[in-house]
Amino acid sequence: MPGQRVSLGDFELIAVSDGIYRLDGGGYFGVVPKVLWEKKARPDDKNRVPTGLNSVIVRTGKQTVLIETGIGNKLSDKMKDIYGQPAQLLENLSAEGIAPEEIDIVINSHLHFDHCGWNTVRKGEGAVPTFPRAKYFAPEGEWNYSRHPSPRDAISFITANYDPLVDSGRMKLLKDGEEIVPGISVRTFPGHTAHMQAIILRSGGKTACYISDLIPSSAHMDLAWGMSFDLYPLEVIESKKRYYAESVREKWLTLFTHDPEIPWGYIEPDERGKMRLVAG
Numbered sequence: 717m718p719g720q721r722v723s724l725g726d727f728e729l730i731a732v733s734d735g736i737y738r739l740d741g742g743g744y745f746g747v748v749p750k751v752l753w754e755k756k757a758r759p760d761d762k763n764r765v766p767t768g769l770n771s772v773i774v775r776t777g778k779q780t781v782l783i784e785t786g787i788g789n790k791l792s793d794k795m796k797d798i799y800g801q802p803a804q805l806l807e808n809l810s811a812e813g814i815a816p817e818e819i820d821i822v823i824n825s826h827l828h829f830d831h832c833g834w835n836t837v838r839k840g841e842g843a844v845p846t847f848p849r850a851k852y853f854a855p856e857g858e859w860n861y862s863r864h865p866s867p868r869d870a871i872s873f874i875t876a877n878y879d880p881l882v883d884s885g886r887m888k889l890l891k892d893g894e895e896i897v898p899g900i901s902v903r904t905f906p907g908h909t910a911h912m913q914a915i916i917l918r919s920g921g922k923t924a925c926y927i928s929d930l931i932p933s934s935a936h937m938d939l940a941w942g943m944s945f946d947l948y949p950l951e952v953i954e955s956k957k958r959y960y961a962e963s964v965r966e967k968w969l970t971l972f973t974h975d976p977e978i979p980w981g982y983i984e985p986d987e988r989g990k991m992r993l994v995a996g
């Protein structure tokens with residue numbers, strides 16, 4: 717899958733990946749019974765399912781933008797043992813001929829460790845930007861929350877992924893609806909967290925959306941197929957309805973953050989209203 721490309725108006729999108737990690741199948745599929753989800757994702761002997769860490773490069777013609785930065789290489793041994801730490805993003809960028817110095821902009825949908833891990837790399841006691849020229853962006857509400865998270869998702873925050881960037885002024889914190897550069901903006905879809913932002917790309921009359929953990933994979937398109945990790949499961953359903961109302965009508969390309977095989981697709985209801993992927 718890494719290396720897949722699609723054009724969106726004047727933008728070029730390239731799928732890149734930090735590799736595949738493992739999430740507990742029960743966590744990944746929430747209240748969905750295993751007899752149903754195991755048809756879509758095959759669990760290993762510890763009940764973990766392969767989960768993608770998909771980033772997207774957007775070449776706008778003026779900037780090279782990196783959406784999401786995977787897990788990175790800073791996990792503790794204990795977390796490595798649970799989730800794995802594939803750490804393939806830089807290699808996969810290099811395979812596309814993209815050096816870290818070329819990235820102008822990095823955008824994080826939220827600050828859980830599997831979405832912003834390569835923002836920084838350790839250097840001595842601290843952490844420095846992996847992408848030395850880049851300006852970084854993340855939701856302001858996420859960062860505020862990350863300072864005092866609930867015990868429920870506290871394990872998901874690794875402050876070295878963002879605090880050094882905020883402290884040095886390299887990371888700008890975004891409000892709902894802000895535009896980063898022409899054609900690239902964010903919109904808050906609460907549910908997975910209170911402040912997670914989707915990244916919306918518009919060019920030449922076409923729209924794509926990195927919907928992040930609201931619809932993490934093509935196995936999660938149904939309204940009721942949420943994750944146990946979602947902090948506000950009923951809001952996930954409302955946000956998905958709001959997303960589909962617009963994305964189906966306007967034929968948005970949906971970009972999946974955790975699908976291990978499919979980086980993007982068009983989601984449409986069939987005659988019974990069941991969401992499915994269709995060819996562009």
Ligand SMILES: [Zn+2]
Pocket residue numbers: 826828831908929
């Ligand atoms: Zn998350």
